[in-house]
Amino acid sequence: MARQLDEQIVGRFPVGRRLRVLDVGMGRAARALRLARAGHQVTGVEQDPAMISAARTALGAEPEGIRERMRIVQGxxxxxxxxxxxxxFDVVLCHGVLLYVEEPDPLLAGLARMLAPGGLLSLVVRNGDAPAMRPGLTGDWAAALAALEAAPRTPPRGDADTGTADRPGPDVRADRLTALTATLAGIGAPLHAWYGVGVFTDTAADTDQAADGPEPPADLEVMLAAEERAGRTDPYRGVAALLHLCGVRG
Incomplete structure (x- = not known):
């Protein structure tokens, strides 16, 4: 996703321009810090106190110039x-947040209002068009069948989940590309580009984690290249575990 986001930023804004970035649900701030290191002015919003603490610790370890370019807001x-x-803001990021929001439309409308004209809204959501792919590819046939028979799930507030933003568990909401495309158009930030995330690596990651030692797999770069290519190619991107959507404020 980092490469996709970099591509969108380079394509939308002049090279070298320092952007005002809002990262909603920044977590431990890995993404926000990467953008601050690149010279952008970044504001991270997070409501989890543990995540806020981790983000402040990470920011405190950075050089003064980077610390001055980043602001953390608890909310x-x-x-x-x-x-x-x-x-x-010129760029608003909302990655892995809609998974836990019962009614995303008000949130998205508010984020679109934060954008300056021509600004970029970047969303990462669970793909509601392919919920059976992961259990099917890992041989969990009962879960695959259940996913095929069920509609994308919207959990009540406070619902527990065992996954992460990059590897969501089964009990998080999922969104369909067609529905989000309509929503983005309705809030004045129509879809500009979209990608699949986790076409191959959603299941490959289990094998990687089981490997002995801290070294990444020898073919990591090849694997990432294949994943990135599939994530922008039909029909593969349509069955990815996650979707990365980029809307542009009119």
């Missing part, structure tokens, strides 16, 4: 209007 992504003025 809910649905309350961006309380903290920021409309049009305050």
């Amino acid at each position: 809910d992504g649905r309350d961006t209007g309380v903290h920021f003025l409309p049009g305050s």
